[in-house]
Amino acid sequence: MKFFRLAKESVKFVLLTIFFAVIISLTVTAQESFKENFYDRTLRLTYSIFGDSTSCKANFNGWSIIDGWSGKKKALDICHKESDMMVLITDKATKRIIYRNSYSSLFCEWQTMCFNLSSGEFKEGVMIPFPKHPSIVSVIRNYKSGLKQTLLDLEIDLEKLSDIPSVNKRYPVESLQRAKTSRSIDIVFLPEGYTAKEMDKFLEAAQKMATQLFEYEPFSNYKRCFNINAVLAPSPESGIDIPSENIERKTLMDFSYDTFGIERYIGTSNYWSVSELASNTSWSYAIILVNSEKYGGGGIYNFYSVFPGGNSQILELFVHEFGHAFAALDDEYEEPGNALVPLGESNRDCIMKTLSTHYYCGECKKKVESVIKRR
Ligand SMILES: [Zn+2]
Known part of the structure; x- marks a missing residue:
């Protein structure tokens, strides 16, 4: 019997050893496979x-x-x-x-x-x-x-x-928040339609938005993982294009209201200039602030998000749109043609459903966390 108990104990020990070995090797494999291939x-x-x-x-x-x-x-x-x-x-x-x-x-x-x-x-x-x-x-x-x-x-x-030289870093960069870990997620704010004299105005708006994001879970729980920088790149003219108001401005990235004829939708078909400007610093998520007070914005998954820096009503919309851009969160409101709302789920509260809800729902939190954990 004693032998049996001992055998049982040693089986437990072996299983535990295997379990921890698998966990350690999975972690090492993830890091090693990056180093091995890239x-x-x-x-x-x-x-x-x-x-x-x-x-x-x-x-x-x-x-x-x-x-x-x-x-x-x-x-x-x-x-x-x-x-x-x-x-x-x-x-x-x-x-x-x-x-x-x-x-x-x-x-x-x-x-x-x-x-x-x-x-x-x-x-x-x-x-x-x-x-x-x-x-x-x-x-x-x-x-x-x-x-x-x-x-x-x-x-x-x-x-x-x-033989290709690394991209030239032309513009100064201001740090808005430094990560407290070496494995960080890098967000960059870019100014569109701010002249050299308006850079402080841009920085103030960027800081306000960064602060807003970390008031929401799960971003608030992982604040130490995020680096946030702002590229100080002035546009030749102040403001951006608003075709429906016959306003045209010379800016760095060609952002415009009225994208696809939708008054509030701000966009650009020139992503080259967005990624060029963002590459003045480390980045994987670009947030563009346009120099305007007019309500509007947009967020596209793993591409960019954009907001008017001068509109104080924009903070909740920013958290909503950044959810699309960061973790591919779906809209949860119901409207004709919006097939993204899974049946039976449209009753829960979430900032992806209404901007007056000051939190992400449990499902959205999980999706955001899973992106953060893959850094
Ligand atoms: Zn949600």
């Missing part, structure tokens, strides 16, 4: 994209290199959510997918909203970690019908890419 550098891929409601075409524009990698370092081949666009890196030798990420874009929104028209050119792109070994980078359009269209298949020529 440098701590970023490749920025830019392309132009155009088409109609059912198909599109992308033309490769170029690569740029940014020092450091601010994106995810865990679950590299798993998407938080399969959204409208997908980028994959396949290792040429092993044919294994070593990186997968999803995002949406203004062009994808154009495809669903402006269905009777042919689009003009949208300058878009995506950032990926710099692979150590010969690889193929694929950009895929995921349609809601289930159709997947490969837009680009690009071979990574490591020798050629290593």
